[in-house]
Amino acid sequence: MSILNNTRELQRIDAAHHLHPFTNTRELNGRGARIITSAKGVYLNDADGNRILDGMSGLWCVNVGHGRKEIVSAVANQMEQLTFYNTFFNTTHPPVIELSRLLSEVTPPQFNYFHFTGSGSDSNDTIFRMARYYWELEGKPEKSIFISRRGAYHGSTVVAASFGGFNSMHKQGGLPIDGIYHAPSPDWWSNGGDLSPEEFGRKVAAQTLALIDGIGAHRIAAMIGEPIMGAGGVIIPPKTYWPIIAQGLKERDILFISDEVICGFGRTGQWFGCEFMGTEPDFMTMAKGITSGYVPMGAVAVSDRVAKVLIEKGDEFTHGYTYSGHPAACAASIATIGIMRSEKLVEHVREDVGPYLKEKWLTLADHPMVGEAVMEGLIGAFQFTSNKSARAGFPEAAKIGFTAREHSFQNGLVMRAVGDRMVIAPPLTLTRAEADDLVEKAARVTDLTY
Ligand code: PLP
Numbered sequence: 001m002s003i004l005n006n007t008r009e010l011q012r013i014d015a016a017h018h019l020h021p022f023t024n025t026r027e028l029n030g031r032g033a034r035i036i037t038s039a040k041g042v043y044l045n046d047a048d049g050n051r052i053l054d055g056m057s058g059l060w061c062v063n064v065g066h067g068r069k070e071i072v073s074a075v076a077n078q079m080e081q082l083t084f085y086n087t088f089f090n091t092t093h094p095p096v097i098e099l100s101r102l103l104s105e106v107t108p109p110q111f112n113y114f115h116f117t118g119s120g121s122d123s124n125d126t127i128f129r130m131a132r133y134y135w136e137l138e139g140k141p142e143k144s145i146f147i148s149r150r151g152a153y154h155g156s157t158v159v160a161a162s163f164g165g166f167n168s169m170h171k172q173g174g175l176p177i178d179g180i181y182h183a184p185s186p187d188w189w190s191n192g193g194d195l196s197p198e199e200f201g202r203k204v205a206a207q208t209l210a211l212i213d214g215i216g217a218h219r220i221a222a223m224i225g226e227p228i229m230g231a232g233g234v235i236i237p238p239k240t241y242w243p244i245i246a247q248g249l250k251e252r253d254i255l256f257i258s259d260e261v262i263c264g265f266g267r268t269g270q271w272f273g274c275e276f277m278g279t280e281p282d283f284m285t286m287a288k289g290i291t292s293g294y295v296p297m298g299a300v301a302v303s304d305r306v307a308k309v310l311i312e313k314g315d316e317f318t319h320g321y322t323y324s325g326h327p328a329a330c331a332a333s334i335a336t337i338g339i340m341r342s343e344k345l346v347e348h349v350r351e352d353v354g355p356y357l358k359e360k361w362l363t364l365a366d367h368p369m370v371g372e373a374v375m376e377g378l379i380g381a382f383q384f385t386s387n388k389s390a391r392a393g394f395p396e397a398a399k400i401g402f403t404a405r406e407h408s409f410q411n412g413l414v415m416r417a418v419g420d421r422m423v424i425a426p427p428l429t430l431t432r433a434e435a436d437d438l439v440e441k442a443a444r445v446t447d448l449t450y
Pocket of ligand 1: 118119120121122124153154155156226230231259260261262287288
């Protein structure tokens with residue numbers, strides 16, 4: 001038998017030679033990693049012959065669903081035409097030109113300039129330098145500090161992980177770097193106490209602005225935040241939260257960076273999460289959905305106001321990645337945006353499958369072990385609770401999350417666990433029948449029946 005057909009042997013080799021990201025390799029020796037072999041639409045197939053609903057769109061990225069021939073042929077055609085050329089030193093190529101034009105159409109009106117990167121982490125590292133450079137050009141080099149939030153995830157490079165608010169990440173490698181402060185998370189369920197969500201949103205926004213004022217706005221370059229925290233557990237802030245912060249940043253002359261790596265490209269039922277939250281950021285960092293995950297790519301959208309200063313006052317921006325604007329990634333992105341437009345996927349999420357899934361999903365909170373269930377567009381979560389009225393999580397949160405995740409996978413649904421919070425973000429192509437399948441399988445994780 002070929003090794004490739006022998007699942008256990010493949011798992012052994014994987015554990016012997018592959019250091020996985022975000023995985024305990026020691027545990028893999030006993031259990032073996034799950035091997036995914038193919039996928040179509042919203043379903044995956046594994047090496048043991050199971051069909052599994054991909055409730056996480058890969059890793060929040062395969063927004064137009066798996067196995068789209070349009071993207072595969074666009075990438076293949078591009079690779080035949082021009083496999084690689086860089087965009088450094090006054091060179092460019094047709095796919096990066098076309099993608100820049102398309103992005104200026106689908107992003108909010110203040111964005112007409114795009115800087116390409118290889119990932120979401122690269123995009124967030126880029127913004128660190130670009131925002132500081134902007135203030136240097138404006139004659140205010142003392143504006144160099146960044147505000148982020150506890151519980152946020154912004155990537156794994158040194159700057160991006162420092163923007164992030166996870167102690168577990170900071171512990172490894174001596175992070176965060178200097179100059180990054182973390183404001184409280186707008187997680188109402190865990191921290192809201194007796195306040196209504198709206199009151200809590202106002203309170204956390206005020207605490208954030210107080211942190212800024214304590215540091216001194218004249219020292220602060222920018223604040224970064226996701227419209228909805230994704231990898232932090234799908235924390236959907238109260239409606240009052242972002243508008244107060246965005247206004248406060250504007251009044252204090254602090255740049256606002258919307259990390260759209262998860263929320264961008266239709267996830268919330270708007271093209272970008274900042275539109276869902278009603279804010280107008282100065283930068284957006286993007287990745288994942290930009291190519292639907294078919295080829296790695298990231299980008300930074302730069303507002304006209306910032307771009308004008310960079311272009312008119314600046315010199316060469318000495319920053320870039322070999323693969324900035326890779327032709328194959330550009331082709332994947334152009335094809336992705338084409339599919340999103342022709343299939344009206346943003347409208348599909350906003351007006352059809354999003355509200356349909358939400359109504360069913362929220363009923364998960366009827367279970368005594370579920371504290372809250374939330375969903376906007378096609379991003380949602382439910383929270384396990386050990387005491388519903390006290391809004392208490394689980395003492396060994398990671399354990400219950402891990403067990404639930406494995407149970408769910410065996411049941412045929414990929415969910416991700418963030419501590420004791422189960423998160424979901426299926427492809428935007430999800431149909432109503434697939435949404436039924438998803439909720440039925442998620443409910444089985446809590447032993448609910450429908
Ligand atoms: N920003 C957010 C909000 C993310 O969720 C992620 C990844 O999950 C990143 C940035 C980092 O993106 P990448 O993994 O492409 O570096």
